[in-house]
Every structure is written in C-alpha cells, then in structure tokens.
Amino acid sequence: MTEDDIIRAAGCVLWRRSPVDGELEICLVHRPKYDDWSHPKGKLKRGEVPLTGALREVEEETGYGAVPGAPLPTAHYEAGGRPKQVDYWAAEATEGFFTPNHEVDRILWLPPITARHRLTQPRDRDLVDALLSALNLT
Template identity: 40%
Template sequence: MARTPVLAAGGIVLRQSRPRLIAVVRLRKGEWVLPKGKLDDGETPRDAAEREVLEETGHDVSVHEFLGTLAYDAGGRPKIVHYWRMETQGGPTRDLMRDVIAVDWLPLEAAVERLSRDHERAFLANVGPLALESAALARRSREMKVAQPAKRPRRRSVAKPTSAISPPVAPVADEAAIERNGVEHGVIERNVIERDVIQHEALLPDDDAIDAFASLLTREIAPSSAEAERFDAGSSRAIGAEAIVARDNATSEAPHGSRVNVMQRVRGWLRRAV
C-alpha cells in the first residue's frame, strides 16, 4: 500500500551582494541542507516556503519565480519539496528556530559542496545557475528603470473655440479716482465739447466779415472810370429828354444794380459754405 507523500516547500535564498550568495542552514543533528519545511494544514506551498525560510534563516525574503520540485524518500515515505527563488537584504529580523543552529551564505559552487545530501546537491547544481541568472536580469531591469527618466504623458491638443469679435466697449470711469480728484467724468466731457465748439465758432466768419469779403470780390466787377466815360459818350449822342433820362438812369442805377446782385450771390455762397 502506497503511503501518502509528505508535502514541503522551501527556497533558494539569494542575498543581494556581489557575488550573489546562497543560504544553507545547519540542522541540530549536524546536516547542512537547503531551508525548507512541511506545509501546515490549509497552507499553500508558496506560503509555507516563505514561512519556513523566515524561521530557518531569520531573514525576511521576497518570493519570485518557481524553480522546480525535488522528490525523494524520507524515512520510508516519499517527500515532495517545491522551491522558489527568494531574495533578502540586510540582516536577520528574528531568531532561528530551535532545530537550526547556524546559517551560512556561500557562492553557488561552495554552497553545492557544503550540502550534506546528494539529491539536494544535484538539485542546487541544476537550478542554482537559473536562479542567479534571473536575479541578475531583474537587477538590470531595476537599474534601467531608475536611470531612465519617467515618460511624461503626451498632452492632447485641444482646439480653442473661436470667440466672436465684440464691439469696443467704452472705458468705465473709475469712481474712486473721480472721488479723489473731485471731478466727474461727465463734467470733463462737457468741458471738452464746449471748448471744441468755441474753437470751431472762432474760426467761422460773422455776417460783417462775409459782407466785406463779398464786397471785395465784387469790386472788380464794378465799371471803371474809362468804361463810365465811354458809357457817357455813347449816351450824349442821344437826342432829347428821354435820352438824357435814360443816360442818367443807366449811369446811376445800372452799374450799381449789377454789383448788388453779384454781392448777394457771393454772400449766399459764403454762408452756405460756412
């Protein structure tokens, strides 16, 4: 009748140093073995491996990849032990369990030679290089992450909404400034407007100036003395009273009436222009 196998778990424990060192423990009966132990009721192999390594080495460890299973006969019963790669740093955090009297940290080849059992020596000689290589790769990966700057998240470009052009807004008067100066904005604006009107009106000619300027323009239109003499000579050849009256009216009224008419037109042009 086959007997139920004994289930156990342990670890190939590496200390973070150069070169990497592997833990081997010495039992009270004098054997050097890899740290391991039996599973408690309801305990998973991984949890049992971490607990047993802590109890037999006194070090807190981080558990990494699964390395393999070692099966052998122990006291007439098959024993199956699962191993994980583990790492530790710093010193021990607790005392060793009662069945362990010493812990030694050795390079891979020395650790293989130190082990007392042939099946454990063969197992460590095969999985030990894999454990060291995995630890080296993990260390280089951590160093590269530290050396490389963290990538900044790319900013998504968001189109800015175009705002409608608003009409210019007249500046609002500062009430505090008005109170300090004692002058209201409305008074200042009214004074500016009145000043501009006065200056504009000062530039506009009055009626007297318009009449004088119109007279000056029409002075050239009045007949000269030579033209008046020619007018008189032509009139003296007329015979009779009617010719004399016509001459007098022509010399006294005709030139003056023409000049007045022209002055009125010029005056009207000037006023419309103003």
C-alpha cells in the same frame, strides 16, 4: 498509496548580493538533528499553500524575509518510509537577522560553488544550478 500518504513540504534557495563585494551568495542552514547542511525548508501546515509555507519556513529557519522568484525543481524522495515532495522557489533575502533555534543552529552565506560543496544531499546541489539558471547566471 493516496495523496494523503505523501509528506508535503516547501522551501527556498535563498540568495542575496554580498554586502562586501556584490557577488551572489546562497544561504544554507545547519540542522543539528540531522547534522546536515541544506536549503531552508519544512513541512506544510494543513491547508497551507506551498509558496506561503516556503516563505514561512525561510523566515522561521533563517530570520530573513524573502521575495519569491522563479519556481525551482520539485524534490521527490523517501523520508521515514513515506514519499516526500518538496516544492522549491528561488527567493531573494530581504531584511532579517538570524537567531539560533532548536531546528537550525547555524546559517552560512556562501558563493554558489562553495554552497554546492557544503550541501549534504546531492539533490540540494542540483537546486544551486537551477537557481543560477533562473537568475540567468549560467
């Protein structure tokens, strides 16, 4: 197996302060193709730097810009019989507006505990904990 065999992707644990009460909220995306809830992420384009790809995917999937923060743990798993590596960052949402599309039909802004329970994959739940640690909220 070579480096070219690995599917490379990147994403962010997108967060904001609630406009209602100022509490931390995490953005989750619903992908109808898989009927799952996850953090915004996607495959890198050829030659794309992972952080650039992560921010591009956030904007494409959620409609929000983001200011990157601390790197979070990299996820390694198998997808379609091939190894996949997803690099993640904490990212604070800036201005934006969600518009449903073929990849993501819904987003939710949820408190961390609720987000952990809504996420489909256990590996994505661990990223919520990593975000809280990076923001010194644990």
